[in-house]
Amino acid sequence: MLRETPEIQLDLAVTGMHCDNAYGNTIHIIEQDNFNIIKVVDININTTSHTHILHSMSVCLNSFGDFFSNNTYDAVMVLGDRYEIFSVAIAASMHNIPLIHIHGGEKTLANYDEFIRHSITKMSKLHLTSTEEYKKRVIQLGEKPGSVFNIGSLGAENALSLHLPNKQELELKYGSLLKRYFVVVFHPETLSTQSVNDQIDELLSAISFFKNTHDFIFIGSNADTGSDIIQRKVKYFCKEYKFRYLISIRSGRLFGND
Known part of the structure; x- marks a missing residue:
């Protein structure tokens, strides 16, 4: 135009x-x-x-x-x-x-x-x-x-015109998703009185209760104060429990604070 x-x-x-x-x-x-x-x-x-x-x-x-x-x-x-x-x-x-x-x-x-x-x-x-x-x-x-x-x-x-990987495409690249999966995104709450460490620890602690029954795919957070802490802890969490960390994905189930 x-x-x-x-x-x-x-x-x-x-x-x-x-x-x-x-x-x-x-x-x-x-x-x-x-x-x-x-x-x-x-x-x-x-x-x-x-x-x-x-x-x-x-x-x-x-x-x-x-x-x-x-x-x-x-x-x-x-x-x-x-x-x-x-x-x-x-x-x-x-x-x-x-x-x-x-x-x-x-x-x-x-x-x-x-x-x-x-x-x-x-x-x-x-x-x-x-x-x-x-x-x-x-x-x-x-x-x-x-x-x-x-x-x-x-x-x-x-x-509407953006192509993001669906479940089948993800499985071809990263392996089968045998369990029901959720996509997780969490951004720093920069005006919160709770530290970013506590914010992300609370989320990951809750997710760990479902590690045996569900798959979780994490996507990156915005470049705000404390996002480096979130990304570091999420990557370690994904490595420990063999979850995935991606930039973006199409999903019917998303939770976090986005």
């Missing part, structure tokens, strides 16, 4: 998990789609502490601050509530470049995504939400109703 609209010039700036080998270095997927990547910022993601997250944010803020001082745009479009996107939003706003925010108005309990998302909303001039409920919440935050549009969920749209 963009290629058929020559009056719109789209440049992509890529950062965060897209540039990290631990999360698939997915920038190559963007390159395969032949989009114009004008800026790449590797923020050296280190999720061991809040201090390291803040360092990644400062790297991102400084880099995009310099970039926007030398490159003018009619608008900058950002999606969601990631901390690196927060830095991009601040840099663009301080250079008086209008922000278009996708997926505002949503709720994330026990995570700093919540206040980051609403902060980006307050900096934005145009809001593209995924449901009517989220549209109403953006308006409740004080945004002009005429600047808020419900366009549906991009993730749901993408999921």
Whole structure:
């Protein structure tokens, strides 16, 4: 559609998990789609502490601050509530470049995504939400109703065309799933008073009660504070009980806190 609209010039700036080998270095997927990547910022993601997250944010803020001082745009479009996107939003706003925010108005309990998302909303001039409920919440935050549009969920749209391995494909690659299986995903609850160690230990302890009757397939967590702890413990748990650890999978049964 963009290629058929020559009056719109789209440049992509890529950062965060897209540039990290631990999360698939997915920038190559963007390159395969032949989009114009004008800026790449590797923020050296280190999720061991809040201090390291803040360092990644400062790297991102400084880099995009310099970039926007030398490159003018009619608008900058950002999606969601990631901390690196927060830095991009601040840099663009301080250079008086209008922000278009996708997926505002949503709720994330026990995570700093919540206040980051609403902060980006307050900096934005145009809001593209995924449901009517989220549209109403953006308006409740004080945004002009005429600047808020419900366009549906991009993730749901993408999921319709995304190929993920089904049970048969998994069995061909990793061996038979003889028992009923569940897919498990757990992200750090970054605003919880409970430590990440205790959070994941509690989950794995509960799962261990079913280790003889069910199979469990774990998928990776987001790059948030403490995700390195979760991934390390999950990989050890999978090795001990011969469960599987994958990036993503299609399943009818999923539990965790995603």
